[in-house]
Amino acid sequence: MTIRRRVLLAAAFAVGLAGPAWAQSLDITVPSNPGGGFDQTARALQGVLEKDKLASRIQIINTPGGGGTIGLAQFATTKAKRAGSIMVGGLAIVSAVPINKAPVTLDQVKPLARLTGEYLVLAVPKSSPLQSVEELIAKFKADPRSVSWGAGSAGSADHLLIGLLAQAAGVEPKGINYIAHSGGGEALSAVIGGHVTVGVSGYGEFEPQVAAGNLRVLAISSEQRIAGIDAPTFKEKGLDVTLVNWRGIFAPPGLKDDEFKALAEMVDKAVKSPAWKEALQKHSWQDLYLPAAPFETYLSRNRSSVTAVLKDIGLAQ
């Protein structure tokens, strides 16, 4: 039996040497629960990689908690040198690290590619007297606390947007009346039901309610208007605010150059395939692909600006 086992081991070893390990298997760490934005990104990518045979035996590992910082810490430490591993990340983690004073930061992983993004919108219920973003801002300026903002958790992209908006409107960002919700459609129903003044969210989540006439979009956080979305940008309205809730992927810190390059090539092939375009459309995500080098520059700028906003709204020191 020992002999047979040895033979098997040798065979396995030989297969392992034949090609880079990740060509056979890939594991994707998702630092959130199944169903969230990171998870959907991972599963969409998994579908494309499998369909185009860029990798097989893809396994998704959900390690939720701490706004993504737990998954980040686990990935950076336990997968440090594993070539067949990537992690999904994005704006939410950039913001969660300083808020939670996480010991493992994004310095400890290697940016691989920015993939997608979603712009945020402000929306009011159809019964709301507010017709435009100007009216909203006027109300906000006159009495900051009279505007309750129904959105996701403290420090989320939604919260960052309100912080930026307050600054642009000349309102003290610490005074915003932010009503945090823990997802699951809770914020959305608070907005539709008219329990908060205005709702903030990625456009995708509001889209069906907008189509059904339950919500009215006041403005969107993109640079220019987006085709298919009937909403002005903040910039058009004289408010210098743009924000995108981006998502991307990261590689382990300890990879050899050729291992990292192989992963980057795999991703590059995946994002150029028609299957990926189809997935983007299905989820109404924007294609924000940036390869590793420009992504790294983007990330470091993004991290410092997010930290600055968090300080302004009183969530980080």
Added chain:
Amino acid sequence: MLRMTSYKPYGVAFGAALALLGAAMIWVISLLPDTAAYAAVGPKMFPRLVGGGLILTGLAVIREAMSIVPGDEDAIEYDVLPILAISAGLIFAAFALERLGWILTATVVFFVTAWAFGERRRLATIAIGLALSGGTYLLFNYALQLSLPAGILRF
């Protein structure tokens, strides 16, 4: 072996522990830096209420225990060793699960628990433990595609 002849001292200790916990909560939450962000009710009010509640219940528990007249209770006996054995099994699992893998770790938990309950047929217990953990491993990793750690039994 632990012999509880009367609830009284334990009740007093329990009440004191509750009150201490409540006081500690109030102290710990006061160390939390004040947020500048607006909230009509801040993050400290509920911890203070719960801490206060713990102190009051702690005192009530002490009062209740003190009112017990000793002598009319039956002594209750507990074996400490099996508690330690099962605890050791679970703590071992928390350390070993990802290194040793699910199959071996779960078998250890199973064996230790069965042993604590007085089972002395070692081989049968190990066999059942292995069957249980191996079965769940196969179910998770192949039928459900969820990865339980393989550990040293990588195959």
Added chain:
Amino acid sequence: MSSISALLDGFSVALAPANLLWASLGVFMGTAIGVLPGIGPALTIALLLPATFSFEPSSAFILFGGIYYGAVYGSSTTAILLNTPGETASVVTAIDGHAMAKQGRGAQALATAAIGSFVAGTLATAALTFVAPALVTLALKFGPAEYFALMVLALVTVTSLLGTSLPRGFASIFLGLALGLVGMDVQTGQARFTFGQLELLDGVGTVIIAVGLFAVGEALYVVARERFHREEIYAIKGSVWMSREDWRRSWKPWLRGTVIGFPIGALPAGGAEIPTFLSYVTEKRLTKHPEEFGKGAIEAVAGPEAANNAAVAGVLAPLLALGLPTSATAAMMLAAFQQYGIQPGPLLFQTNSQLIWGLLASLYIGNVMLLVLNLPLAGLWVRLLLIPRPWLYGGILVFATLGVYTLDNSLFDVALLWGIGMLGLAMRMLDVPVAPCIVALILGPMAEQHLRRALSISQGDPLVFVSSPLAAGILGLALAFLLVPLLLKLRQSQAVSP
């Protein structure tokens, strides 16, 4: 009526042999994952999503619907037999269900749970078919003030669980509230009582606490007492079938559970736990045998089990009528809809009527299948209790570890499970009831968040809780629930000692 003919069309979709097969596979898988603590229906659907990509949409949803309903059935089985609730919605079931199982009435407990779930599931699916849109309109009227009132109403439940000593009952409540405070404060993002541990930022999971206090705590207690006082567990004593008396005591709780569960499930922040609490307290107030509650009252299994199944159907109402996912599972179903390019919402019944009516029809069929699958198995499941105790408890602890680990793939949680188990042991040794702790743990954080949201929106004005007729009405009901038994007691004592 057009709904009825549409539903009949739906049955012709659902009764296609292939779809029947998917429905049976779904309920089978759902029951299996419900039995395991830790993996819930949300994760299962997430795992199956890529595999179902090539399916017909209707087949995929028939599969998912079966999983969803099946999971609720399955988790009651382990709650009753092993005192290990697979999902938090079965925590209440464990209290009296496990007590029944120890007395050799496990088969009856499983039967009343299965039939109750069937009755509730069928009625609630019917309600979903006909009143979903109207109900959702009402549900949207619930803001933070109304939710807070609902939490207060649900908290009244704990008064039914306190046990013999008031101070120790309250100790359990406050321990639960204290545990619930651990973690990041949703409103301000500040970490409370985490002591720098990232693992504690999201709080201590309710499943970990439920499994730790119930299963691990009980195993530790039983093993410590094993030599001195061996509590006999009877697998089966007498018949495995429900007696005439059991039926008589079960049917009203089934119906009341349905009435409580469905509307609360339809609330965006309602969930399936609160209806089980409310059903328990309602049954205890209405029963002729309040002294049996906590010691194996069949009403206390029948009502909550009906309530959680009805709530699960209720969750589908906002999903289908508004595209609003109100639970993790509903969010996965929404993702599944989107995978097929279908957007649930007000227009869904028109744009994809065949799919929706097929789904609704297959939910009826899934319910029948679950009954057929579970009722005969009840007699078989209880034989689990015939396993020699060392192996039975060994198995329970292996499953507890498995469930808690797979929850978040976290070893920290496994260590925490042991700690909570020791707390459960200490509470048992001191005769402190564990159930209030869990109820308080689930409700406390929700009550806090809704209260603070309501007060922030009103900018600190406490009148929001009475100016809304809905909130005021619910608070009044809570008060009545509290005071009526007290007044009755007072009248009784006056009658005795004039």
